[in-house]
Amino acid sequence: MKKQFNRMKQLANQTVGRQVLKLIERRMELVRVVSHNTHKRMVSCLQGHIGADTEKRHKKLPLTSLSQAMVEGGNQLGEDSLIGKMMEVCGDAENRLASELMQHELQLEKDVLDPLSQLAEVDIPNILKQRKQLAKLVLDYDSARARFTCTVFSQKKGTMPATLSQ
Template identity: 60%
Template sequence: MKKQFNRMKQLANQTVGRAEKTEVLSEDLLQIERRLDTVRSMCHHSHKRLIACFQGQHGTDAERRHKKLPLTALAQNMQEASAQLEESLLGKMLETCGDAENQLALELSQHEVFVEKEIMDPLYSIAEVEIPNIQKQRKQLARLVLDWDSVRARWNQAHKSSGANFQGLPSKIDTLKEEMDEAGNKVEQCKDQLAADMYNFMAKEGEYGRFFVTVSTFP
């Protein structure tokens, strides 16, 4: 029983050691990786809440949005009433107020289109395109590392199994060495691309922050 326990402990230590060896990302990159989900969630929810702030129809141009605004309906109501009251004082006031409300509706529709283009579209791109692409690369790197570990383990096993008969298995060992080197190169290429994309993403934090500064001024 004790022997079995010691064997299990040895296997566990080997597993932990292997996991440490196959972590190919630096601590800086691991910190960035941990932040990606938080940033994605923040952008996703900000995009969703901004849509809820709109009075016009999301995804339409300024002219079509203007026609559907409650302010536009109010302006039309005032203008129609002013026409019925003709040249009376109340009629003239309603006409003036209706024009003012219509101008406000026009400015609001233009502002919403601006917010959608300059803020919401970039936030959507961050949450649904940029970060998911980085995370897909991270998963691809993990798969490549597993492949690398597998062929490296087979190469090590071939060395151990050959023992005194090492000269009898040169072709197999050479083949495994080539596979191991190829797998290692794929890991390095994927890791370099992932690192470049991660650092590039974090380098644009100031730009992303500008979106939220603009959001804070959204009425």
């Protein structure tokens, strides 16, 4: 009778443990999906291309091409022309703005996008995998402990050693 009671108690604990595990897995999956979607949306807001080196990124920015057109237009009008000088100055200012934008995007990628990607693609799947492995090992441990306890009870005729009762 006691053996059946212990087995039912173990099954009840395993059922509760599975429910908690499913709840944790659902929450972790939700965090992973939110991280992934946030990363995708933030990348779509960037004007430069993610992962490219600084020169390629700088050349592909819309401000850079506009600034080059302004400088070329100023050169065509001549250095003596007031409009030509103004276009060159505006082109240089836009070029500096493009450099600042590029530096900002690089910093954003390093500080926000890379950790979000790491979380969604590496960390959360590893946590879920290790959590499943831990749950399996805990169930194996509970089962072995229950078998060991039953063996000790049968050998000692119902008396439990002091080390197991604590």
